[in-house]
Amino acid sequence: MRILLYTGKGGVGKTSVAAATALRCADLGYRTVVVSTDAAHSLADSFDLPIGNEPVELAPRLYGQEIDVLHQMEKYWGTVQDWVTTVLSWRGMDALIADEASVLPGMDELASLLQIVFLHDSNAYDVIIVDCAPTGETLRLLSLPEVAEWYLSHIFPVQRQVAKMAGPLLKSLTDLPIPDDQVFQSVKDLILQLDRMHQLLTDTKKSSVRLVLNPEKMVIKEAQRTYTYLNLYGYSTDLVVSNRIIPATVNDQYFQAWKGSQARHSVLVEDAFAPLPIYKVPLMDQEVVGAEMLRKMAQAIYGDADPAQVFYTEQPQVIEKDGAAYALKLRLPFIRKDAVNMTRTGDELAISIGNFRRNIILPRVLAGLAVQKAKFENDRLVITFAEQTSG
Secondary structure, three states, rough: OOOEEOOOOOOOOHHHHHHHHHHHHOOOOOOEEEEEEEOOOOOOHHHHHOOOOOOOEOOOOOHHHHHHHHHHHHHHHHHHHHHHHHHHHOOOOOOOOOOOOOOOHHHHHHHHHHHHHEEEEOOOOOOOEEOOOOHHHHHHHHHHHHHHHHHHHOOOHHHHHHHHHHHHHHHHHHHOOOOOOOHHHHHHHHHHHHHHHHHHOOOHHHHHHOOOOOOOOOHHHHHHHHHHHHHHHOOOOOEEEEEEEOOOOOOOOHHHHHHHHHHHHHHHHHHHHHOOEEEEOOOOOEEEEEEOHHHHHHHHHHHHOOOOOOOOOOOOEEEEEEEEEEEEEEOHHHHHHHEEEEEEEOEEEEEEEEEEEEEEEEEHHHHOOOOEEEEEEEOEEEEEEEOOOOO
16 A cells, blocks of 8 residues: 655645656556545545545546545544533633633644554555645654653543542632543543554655645755755655646747746756656646546656656664754765865755765754764764854
């Protein structure tokens, strides 16, 4: 089974790429489901077919689903949300506002992504394709299971025991809503589901994230930042899709400036994401809607290749904690140490090797630290970040 997650800035054509990939997989004989976790669904528009909150058949071996966030929230967060709403109402908050405020930031997106676990465990599909909400923040939230696992093993049992012992006394002294065993069980079930999802999505043989972008500076920078956090949290990125490139055959004077800009920014894409494979997709001559245009886009992206394959296996960029410092490790085979030059501007680190240049957006944990040293370990450049010391 393969799980493919397509993410990128809003408006880059991410949904079209995900839909085209799903149709191509189904045509190759895979039992395929394509799922949208975006609250503003556009998957049905891509296929020009109605899609509901349960998988519906779109073509032979192809199913589509636009997840109902309210249903998912009720399923995974309902009991806890009801208790939080009661507490907020007890504090005097308007009931409607309390109901809205009881949803943790990002919880609706996480609840949607939990559908991946259900689809995987159903064994009904060979390929699961996820059209993610247009932001990398969703994937950053997937670091939650690591914290939640510690909470579940250390703090959760104590809180649960205290609630059992002190609950009756508190109820006799105050009308504050006390969490009952059902609330604690709901929290435990949610955390276990998040941990299961984390295991699936960090399995590099099974799951891959694919970045969709346009050759535009702001879009590329956001994709770089997303890629950094994917590496930070252990998610494997195996492909970059650079979409809507004006074909060389277009000679109209109006498009010359755009073609020049795209050419320059295509170099920036190569600098930012090498050695990841970068598939370039031309701007289509009409809107990508319906099976015929989706197949045409799939052919432009993959040619005769199988979209379900793993296009890149190694993680070229790894961040590890080393005592009080952090180590950024970059795979740079066949490179001499004296050939490497580094410059840093704010949260961006530029590494130059001859005519090759790699731009890396540093996560916040590294952006506030100074570069302490750099060295080669086998074929990896290891850059150590630490607090600036006097002298």
